[in-house]
Amino acid sequence: MTDFAVRAPIAAQPPRRSGWHRHLHGSELVWALAFVLPYAAVFLALVAYPMAYGLWLGARPELFAELVSDPRYLRSLANTLIFVTVAVNVKMVAALFLSGFFMRRRKWIKALLPIYILPWTLPAVPAYLSFHWMLVGPEGLLDQVLYDYFGINGPVWFNSRGLALTWNIVAYIWKWMPLWTLIFLAGRLSIPQDLLDAAEIDGAGLYRRFRHVILPLLANLYFISTLISTIWTFGDFTTVFIVSGGAPAMASDVLSTLALQYALDLGNPPLGIAMGLTAVPLMIVVVVMLMRRLRKTEVQL
């Protein structure tokens, strides 16, 4: 039912380089500029200006000094690093593995794929509401099942920072793993079948075909995906806001949810902005790695 063949319109060929340095003239140049104008406007008015405004409001030494001595900030920073590291890496490794599973040519596996994709297509707020409701209190599905079938009085999940963090991570992985599995599946499908056949004829088993053929070919895709996912996960707000809501007592808050509370509820917007800005050095490293990696992909294979 699902046809995931990569529809390359025409066999891929490296783009011709000869024309790169020619200059555009007259109406050519006008059209080219007109086409890029909408994005340039969006970028300047809605990216560059708000960013500069944010830096102007929040990049002040005394604010950072205040943050460093704020235990809530330090705890949410630790939460963010745990959330990003665990969620991104577990999700990516599992997605890479599952994309191999979904390559198997079985009818039932093909039928299973749309079910597996469902969480990605489910909007974030409903999905996380369901997680929250499954876990909160003794009426939640999980505690009910634990009690009815195993006689266990389940813990109050959001009474512990560790458990709350864990469930935030589980819910995030549940929602986003299908997207990356689809991306790896598309990557695997673009590996020429001859290569895999040749490896098999040479006696390579499952593991060696994966290790010596598939992994080197997917390494770049895996790396780029991990970087993009790191950026997106770092900025994620909805997961923690709805699944654990920061409970218990802001102990499971991440930077994005704590920054909102500082900005709105505690009435200190500059401090909330400064909090977000402390993520910027790390984001710059990730973005620069991504820029360099994306330039290199042109010459790959």
Next chain:
Amino acid sequence: MTVALPSRRAPAPPRRRLRRPLVEGGSAVLGFLIAFWSLVPIYNMLLIALAPEGNNEYAGKLWPDPISLDSFIGLWTEATDELENVWEEFGNSIVIGLSVMVLTVAIGSLAAFSVSRLRLAREWTLSDAALVTYIIPSSFLLVPFFRVMHEYGLSDNLLAVILAEVAFATPYAILVLQHYGKLIPIELDEAARVDGASAVQVYLRIYLPLIAPALAAVGTYALLFAWNDYLYQYLLLTSQRHTTVAVGLEQFFDDDDSPWNYMMALAIVYSLPPIAMFYALRRYIAAGLTLGAVKG
């Protein structure tokens, strides 16, 4: 780590023939676990939505008994206070979602076409500019955005949310479109230009049709981006009249005695449009998602 690969027709050597049942059994177990993992939260939504009001928890039964459709009917009749303007909320969500989808696809493909096909500049100038957007994650720019939108005269205006979401969805769209565009030989454009086609004609008649899978992927991504967003819709739309479903769902939390079955019914109905879109376009989407993938 075992990665199951498609079987070949060639007869397997004896050692591997013994492993076959293991692989098959293992993948059956894995398949069951995947289905379970994917469906439990969705099952939980149905369980709560289909229970009669006031009895909205799991009570040792795998299915509510009796099944009640009150909550879905209640959506239609706006049965409770929380649902008072639910259809306006839907209207707002749809306007935002469709606008973000159309604008992201249009702006992203125009920019990618200009830089990669008309060769306005080197390809990486555009992808680098797009990636600069990611340096400060959008959820950390709330206060600046709120004030900037006020300066633009867009306070409590759907357009503010649309523009913010377009700004944050376009970078990924550009990366995907630029990458996919490399599969299309530039000679096609050049041949058309020699035949007298204008830049607009090349864009409309050659570029867009050939990158259709990537457009489908990017469009779905943008719609899901808008549908997933809560923060900007909450922050930039202050009046009741402009509330969206995502914000309306969260407002059920304001009251401890909210009718949770209505909340879940609303959550389920809200989930249907992106699900429908994905399954309608799924053949194209996977093909369009090959960002940075290997090239054969």
